Amino acid sequence: MTKRRVGVLVMSYGTPESLDQVEAYYTHIRRGHPPTPEQLHELTARYEAIVGGFFPLRENTNKQVKGLEDTLRAEHPEVEFVCYQGLKHAQPYVEDGVEQMVKDGITEAVGVVLAPHYSTMSVGGYVKRAKDKAEELGLKMSFVLDYHLHAKLIDALSSRVEKALTKFPDAERNDIRVIFTAHSLPEKILEMKDPYPDQLLATSKAIAERVQLTNWQFGWQSAGQTAMPWLGPDILDVLKQIHKEEGVKNVLLCPIGFVSDHLEVLYDIDIEAQALAKELGLHLERTESLNTDPLYMQTLSDVVYTKWQEES
Ligand code: FEC
Numbered sequence: 535m536t537k538r539r540v541g542v543l544v545m546s547y548g549t550p551e552s553l554d555q556v557e558a559y560y561t562h563i564r565r566g567h568p569p570t571p572e573q574l575h576e577l578t579a580r581y582e583a584i585v586g587g588f589f590p591l592r593e594n595t596n597k598q599v600k601g602l603e604d605t606l607r608a609e610h611p612e613v614e615f616v617c618y619q620g621l622k623h624a625q626p627y628v629e630d631g632v633e634q635m636v637k638d639g640i641t642e643a644v645g646v647v648l649a650p651h652y653s654t655m656s657v658g659g660y661v662k663r664a665k666d667k668a669e670e671l672g673l674k675m676s677f678v679l680d681y682h683l684h685a686k687l688i689d690a691l692s693s694r695v696e697k698a699l700t701k702f703p704d705a706e707r708n709d710i711r712v713i714f715t716a717h718s719l720p721e722k723i724l725e726m727k728d729p730y731p732d733q734l735l736a737t738s739k740a741i742a743e744r745v746q747l748t749n750w751q752f753g754w755q756s757a758g759q760t761a762m763p764w765l766g767p768d769i770l771d772v773l774k775q776i777h778k779e780e781g782v783k784n785v786l787l788c789p790i791g792f793v794s795d796h797l798e799v800l801y802d803i804d805i806e807a808q809a810l811a812k813e814l815g816l817h818l819e820r821t822e823s824l825n826t827d828p829l830y831m832q833t834l835s836d837v838v839y840t841k842w843q844e845e846s
Pocket of ligand 1: 546547548549550560563564577589591648649655656657717718719720757758759791796797798
């Protein structure tokens with residue numbers, strides 16, 4: 535019997551592949567408006583600061599997509615799952631991924647984003663672009679919208695917190711403030727009753743319960759520099775506040791909104807937040823990113839397979 539072939543569009547943020555691509559990438563993020571020379575200089579400097587301009591997101595996404603395809607095929611040998619990439623701000627764009635599936639003769643597909651929490655501005659944006667293209671080309675496509683409470687994701691994140699807590703050998707567990715973080719979004723999402731903040735809090739609570747944390751909170755990171763207000767408090771303000779007002783000395787950051795090592799983790803946490811911690815005399819550590827953790831690959835495989843079954 536011939537196997538059913540199912541396309542999987544794995545969507546992710548995208549990154550420039552070299553410093554000379556930063557301007558085009560930034561222009562795409564800014565919906566076609568080129569950055570000012572100052573903005574471009576500032577972003578380029580951030581990429582240069584992370585291991586001399588090396589762009590880890592590209593390779594990490596390649597490995598995650600391959601890892602998901604291998605896991606799907608191993609767990610469901612009766613179906614031929616074929617994974618494609620669709621990036622938000624770099625090639626191959628979301629639309630290119632859909633087009634490639636159709637060129638390859640795929641007639642049914644599932645879309646999933648490498649971000650566990652749903653927001654109209656993040657996952658919703660990826661899904662809309664893929665859906666529009668799939669409809670245009672007549673491809674049957676369904677979408678995973680979130681997986682922030684999947685048991686294997688919570689297992690993977692909890693074991694990272696457990697492991698990172700051992701980096702404070704001189705502190706009692708309850709003396710370490712664990713701060714779960716995610717990318718901030720413009721405050722206007724609250725008026726839209728967006729599930730993003732509640733989903734992030736739900737993931738944080740599930741991990742805290744599993745690891746039996748009592749000393750934890752949530753903070754936003756990486757907010758954009760625009761005139762509109764973004765969700766806060768920002769982790770840099772949180773670090774200052776808990777140091778000054780609560781006398782906290784040990785902090786573990788756990789970026790639950792991200793699944794890979796990239797600029798927002800390697801610069802915003804490892805360089806920017808770390809520099810502030812040093813200045814304040816705080817001991818700051820961060821949990822390791824999920825990258826290709828088998829539990830994360832199994833989470834993605836489960837949600838893709840379940841979605842495909844629901845729709846077939
Ligand atoms: O390593 C890399 O090269 C890329 C790292 C990267 C990831 C990422 C993930 C998310 N973003 C989200 C929201 C926004 C909104 C804006 C925005 C702007 C930027 C800029 C850079 C950037 N983001 Fe990002 N984001 C990454 C990088 N992001 C660079 C432009 C300069 C700056 O503001 O720092 C504002 C523009 C807009 O309105 O689009 C909003 C969210 C995520 C997590 C979910 C996901 O991965 O899709 C939400 C990785």
